[in-house]
Amino acid sequence: MSLPTRLRDGRLLVPVALLILTTIYFIEAVQMGPPIRDGNMTVSFFPLAIAFIMFLAIAGVLWRIFQTPSDTDQSAESHEDKRRLGPLWVALLTGLYIFAFSYIGYFVATAIYVFALTMLFGEGAKGLPVKLVATLIITVCGYLLFEVAFQVRLPTLWS
Structure with a gap:
């Protein structure tokens, strides 16, 4: 598929x-x-690390976009229509996550949010054990990043 397409x-x-x-970030x-x-991390360490990870992720997405062959059959078109609604679902899920975050706490809200995103962008229930493990790892890593590294107190269901 060409760049104009x-x-x-x-x-x-x-x-x-x-x-x-x-x-910009x-x-x-x-x-x-x-x-x-002096051998210690400064305030710019995590922002630079996050920016570097984002650059890698964006490069991967752009690579896949330019490597995707042209869709010609009907099923590919219906799949593409479903994928075009992805940003709308992400915005809706993110809004719900932000709303629920302070009410049900970091762990529950984040686990539900991450799992919903894996279901949305994965192939449904296919690979469910991997999605559950990924959800757990992402939730725990986010907790460690904010609570331990940034020392930011996150809301919990029990507080």
């Missing part, structure tokens, strides 16, 4: 927007100073 069907819109935002993080000073 990819531009018209909107598949490049979100990755390019994220690339621009991540680049990266520039701001670089202005905070070096990520490591």
Whole structure:
């Protein structure tokens, strides 16, 4: 599929927007100073690490967009129509997550949110054990990142 076709069907819109935002974020993080000073992490370490991970993820998405062959059969078109609603579902799930976060706490809200995203972008219940393990790992890593590394108190269901 040619670049103009990819531009018209909107598949490049979100990755390019994220690339621009991540680049701005990266520039701001670089202005905070070096990520490591005297063998210790500084305030710019995590923002730079997050920006680097985002750059890798965006590169992977762009690679897949440009490697995808042209869809010609009807089933591929219906699958593509389903995928176009993905951003709408992500926005809805994110809004619900933000709303639920303070009421049901980090662990429950994040686990439900991450699992819903894996179901949305995966192939339904296919690979369910892997999705459950990934949900658990992402939820725990997020907790460790904020509570331990950033020392930010997250809301819990029991508090």
